[in-house]
Amino acid sequence: MANFPKGFLFGTATSSYQIEGAVNEDGRTPSIWDTFSKTSGMTYNGDTGDIACDHYHRYKEDVVILKEIGVKAYRFSIAWPRIFPEKGNFNPKGIDFYKRLVEELLKNDIIPVATIYHWDLPQWAGDLGGWLNRDLIYWYSEYSQKLFKEIGNVVPMWITHNEPWCASILSYGIGEHAPGHKDYREALIAAHHILLSHGEAVKIFRDMNIKESQIGITLNLTPAYPASERDVDRLAAQYADGFSNRWFLDPIFKGNYPEDMIELYKEEIGKFDFIKSEDLGIISQPIDFLGINFYSRSIVKYSEKSMLKWIGVEGPGAKTDMGWEIRPESLYDLLKRLDKEYTRIPIYITENGAAFKDIITEDGKVHDQERIEYIKEHLKYANKFIKEGGNLKGYFLWSFLDNFEWAFGYSKRFGIVYVDYKTQKRILKDSALWYKEVINRASIVF
Numbered sequence: 406m407a408n409f410p411k412g413f414l415f416g417t418a419t420s421s422y423q424i425e426g427a428v429n430e431d432g433r434t435p436s437i438w439d440t441f442s443k444t445s446g447m448t449y450n451g452d453t454g455d456i457a458c459d460h461y462h463r464y465k466e467d468v469v470i471l472k473e474i475g476v477k478a479y480r481f482s483i484a485w486p487r488i489f490p491e492k493g494n495f496n497p498k499g500i501d502f503y504k505r506l507v508e509e510l511l512k513n514d515i516i517p518v519a520t521i522y523h524w525d526l527p528q529w530a531g532d533l534g535g536w537l538n539r540d541l542i543y544w545y546s547e548y549s550q551k552l553f554k555e556i557g558n559v560v561p562m563w564i565t566h567n568e569p570w571c572a573s574i575l576s577y578g579i580g581e582h583a584p585g586h587k588d589y590r591e592a593l594i595a596a597h598h599i600l601l602s603h604g605e606a607v608k609i610f611r612d613m614n615i616k617e618s619q620i621g622i623t624l625n626l627t628p629a630y631p632a633s634e635r636d637v638d639r640l641a642a643q644y645a646d647g648f649s650n651r652w653f654l655d656p657i658f659k660g661n662y663p664e665d666m667i668e669l670y671k672e673e674i675g676k677f678d679f680i681k682s683e684d685l686g687i688i689s690q691p692i693d694f695l696g697i698n699f700y701s702r703s704i705v706k707y708s709e710k711s712m713l714k715w716i717g718v719e720g721p722g723a724k725t726d727m728g729w730e731i732r733p734e735s736l737y738d739l740l741k742r743l744d745k746e747y748t749r750i751p752i753y754i755t756e757n758g759a760a761f762k763d764i765i766t767e768d769g770k771v772h773d774q775e776r777i778e779y780i781k782e783h784l785k786y787a788n789k790f791i792k793e794g795g796n797l798k799g800y801f802l803w804s805f806l807d808n809f810e811w812a813f814g815y816s817k818r819f820g821i822v823y824v825d826y827k828t829q830k831r832i833l834k835d836s837a838l839w840y841k842e843v844i845n846r847a848s849i850v851f
């Protein structure tokens with residue numbers, strides 16, 4: 406039996422575009438994900454977030470379920486297009502939804518953890534060039550400041566951005582996410598502006614001196630391992646680590662971009678003329694916690710073919726329905742590395758979870774034992790890190806509800822609560838009942 410420290414924050418996580426629906430309600434205007442999901446071929450089956458889990462209307466019922474599971478905290482994101490549906494035009498009805506949600510959470514002793522940006526950029530900002538336009542930093546500052554003013558005193562944990570890597574590299578470089586560009590120079594420009602907007606929001610947050618509230622950022626981090634002990638494969642792993650992790654960790658915690666990656670990129674990217682002298686100082690100002698989203702590791706071998714000099718190799722372990730290798734030990738490796746090389750500020754696992762092919766059996770239940778095993782194993786390694794003195798303060802399971810899985814639409818289920826999208830009925834999967842026990846005892850048997 407392993408116990409977690411008293412006060413360890415067990416939670417669940419979601420995001421606005423993936424669960425809310427009500428895309429035209431109370432003044433909300435389209436986001437780049439409304440546009441992208443309606444562009445043919447961009448999402449599985451042409452799925453969109455138009456309805457999703459209809460959480461905008463069902464949030465009270467959903468908070469009751471959160472209470473039933475017994476989570477201590479709930480991580481959600483705020484839809485920028487509800488708050489500023491047009492450039493410079495604040496929408497009180499938009500913030501009212503989040504005031505109602507936060508009130509409901511607090512009434513049920515659940516700590517609200519708000520992510521300011523989880524990819525649903527207002528289309529009006531997309532039309533200005535999105536994250537390629539340095540002016541977005543101004544608009545993001547206006548948005549963040551308004552949130553801090555309106556609900557800063559009732560939200561104790563603020564996350565500026567969810568996964569800058571996805572919002573830049575995956576979206577402007579690889580093209581799998583909105584706005585679907587495939588230009589690596591654009592990707593690094595977007596990454597820089599997102600990081601800069603993070604820094605500006607932290608500055609605003611500090612200047613407002615909001616009591617009892619903390620601010621951080623969430624990074625998706627993927628430990629990279631060489632496919633062999635050959636030097637070239639070890640070099641490949643170094644570059645994969647730079648690509649996924651150090652390009653974001655270094656500016657935030659060291660105040661510089663990693664030299665080896667600048668060298669690797671400069672042929673393709675040309676001048677790094679989008680970085681101004683004062684930028685890295687703004688990006689690297691102290692934060693109160695680091696959120697990490699961990700799902701799996703990558704194994705890479707050297708390849709002359711790719712500009713990045715590496716290609717992925719399939720791991721030997723079992724896979725989730727996303728095809729991601731199940732490798733809980735890598736969570737421990739990641740945590741130890743962060744502790745040793747980057748920071749000892751509090752760390753929260755702001756996402757960890759798995760998609761599996763869930764079915765409702767005759768008994769009307771969802772026996773998702775694979776998901777229970779996945780979570781149990783990751784909590785085991787999280788606990789090992791804590792026992793060794795690691796400053797891990799919380800774990801947010803992805804996800805509370807089955808929801809819109811971006812390019813995969815509704816074909817992938819990550820929830821511990823099953824959503825029947827035809828009826829919007831919620832069914833607690835076995836994993837929700839198991840997680841309830843874990844939280845109740847703040848210990849797990851493994």
Ligand SMILES: OC[C@@H]1[C@@H](O)[C@H](O)[C@@H](O)c2[nH]c(CCc3ccccc3)c[n+]21
Pocket residue numbers: 420423567568571625698700756803810811819
């Ligand atoms: O894919 C599951 C979840 C998403 O539903 C969340 O919105 C997002 O924050 C999130 N990040 C990751 C890991 C990074 C990643 C995201 C999308 C595609 C590939 C890798 C996994 N997830």
